[in-house]
Amino acid sequence: MTDTLRTLIFENASCRAQMIHLDNAWQNIASHNHHPTPVMTVLGELVAASAMLSASLKFEGSLILQIQGDGPIRLLVAECNSRLGLRATVKLREGAHIPDDASFMDLVNAQGKGLCAIILDPRNRMPGQSPYQGIVPLTGQSVASSLEAYMHSSEQLETKLVLNANARLAAGLMLQQMPLDGGKGAGPNHDPDGWSRLCALAQTLQTDEHLNTDTFELAKRLFWEEAPGVLAERKAHFECTCSREKVGAMLITLGQDELNDALSENPVVEVQCDFCNANYQFTAEDCKTLFEGGEPPASNTLH
Known part of the structure; x- marks a missing residue:
C-alpha cells in the first residue's frame, strides 16, 4: 500500500509506534528539489519523520521540522499538516560543494553550530x-x-527513530514511550522489558528491507510476537499550501516603497514558492490594488 502511515499500540510495553512508507508523495516532493544524492537522502528522512511526528497533532494545522545547518546545507524544512499533506525544501549555500559520500554531519553540522x-x-x-x-x-x-535528542531534551519523551530514503522511496519507524496509566504507575500486565525489546527489534531493520516493504508487511515481520493493536491507518500525499492570496499578504508586509523600488527595475514582481516552484507575478497595477485593499487578478500565476 502506497504512502501509508500506520499507528500501532503496544499496551503492555506502554509504547506507541508510527510507521510510514512514502513513494508517490516523496517523488512529488523530490521533483521540486533537484539536489545531489546525499542532500536528497537527508531531505527524504526528514519528510518521513515529519509525517510520523504529525500523527499526534491534536489540532488542525501543521508540524514543521527545520534544521538550520552550518555546512553546505543552510536550511532543511519538512512540513506535514493534519491531513497528512507533505511538502519540503532545501536551501544550499551559494557555491556549496557536496561530495558523493557527504555525511549528515558534513552537510549540516560541520562547525557544530547547527540547530534543530x-x-x-x-x-x-x-x-x-x-x-x-x-x-x-x-x-x-x-x-x-x-530528532531523538530533541525529543529527549525538549519534550522529555523517549523516542527511537529509524529513517531511510533514496530517490524513489522514503520510510520511517518511530517508537515512543507513553506515560504509564496516566501517571498512576504500571498496570498488572506491564512488561518492564517491553521498551528495550521493541528498540532492539527496530535496530534489526535493514535499509533495503525498510524501503521496499510496506507498513502492513513490515509490522508483521518485526512485531509478530508482540501482537500490537492497530490504532489507525492513513494516507499521506504531497500538498503545497501556497496561494496568490498568501503571497499578496507577504508583499504588503514589505511596504509600498520597497515594491515601487522593485517595480522601477522590472515591470513585474515575481515570487517563486520554495516548495512547489509555482511562480506568482504581480504587476504595478496588481501591487496598487493590494494596498487599496482589493485583490489582484488570479491569472498571473505560473506552475
Whole structure:
C-alpha cells in the first residue's frame, strides 16, 4: 500500500509506534528539489519523520521540522499538516560543494553550530498568537539521532527513530514511550522489558528491507510476537499550501516603497514558492490594488 502511515499500540510495553512508507508523495516532493544524492537522502528522512511526528497533532494545522545547518546545507524544512499533506525544501549555500559520500554531519553540522527546531502551527491561530517553536542545538550523527535528542531534551519523551530514503522511496519507524496509566504507575500486565525489546527489534531493520516493504508487511515481520493493536491507518500525499492570496499578504508586509523600488527595475514582481516552484507575478497595477485593499487578478500565476 502506497504512502501509508500506520499507528500501532503496544499496551503492555506502554509504547506507541508510527510507521510510514512514502513513494508517490516523496517523488512529488523530490521533483521540486533537484539536489545531489546525499542532500536528497537527508531531505527524504526528514519528510518521513515529519509525517510520523504529525500523527499526534491534536489540532488542525501543521508540524514543521527545520534544521538550520552550518555546512553546505543552510536550511532543511519538512512540513506535514493534519491531513497528512507533505511538502519540503532545501536551501544550499551559494557555491556549496557536496561530495558523493557527504555525511549528515558534513552537510549540516560541520562547525557544530547547527540547530534543530520543531514548529507547531495551528491553522486558525488567535490574533497575536504565534506558532509554538522549540529550538535546540543540533546533536547526533543523523536525522534520526538528532530528532531523538530533541525529543529527549525538549519534550522529555523517549523516542527511537529509524529513517531511510533514496530517490524513489522514503520510510520511517518511530517508537515512543507513553506515560504509564496516566501517571498512576504500571498496570498488572506491564512488561518492564517491553521498551528495550521493541528498540532492539527496530535496530534489526535493514535499509533495503525498510524501503521496499510496506507498513502492513513490515509490522508483521518485526512485531509478530508482540501482537500490537492497530490504532489507525492513513494516507499521506504531497500538498503545497501556497496561494496568490498568501503571497499578496507577504508583499504588503514589505511596504509600498520597497515594491515601487522593485517595480522601477522590472515591470513585474515575481515570487517563486520554495516548495512547489509555482511562480506568482504581480504587476504595478496588481501591487496598487493590494494596498487599496482589493485583490489582484488570479491569472498571473505560473506552475
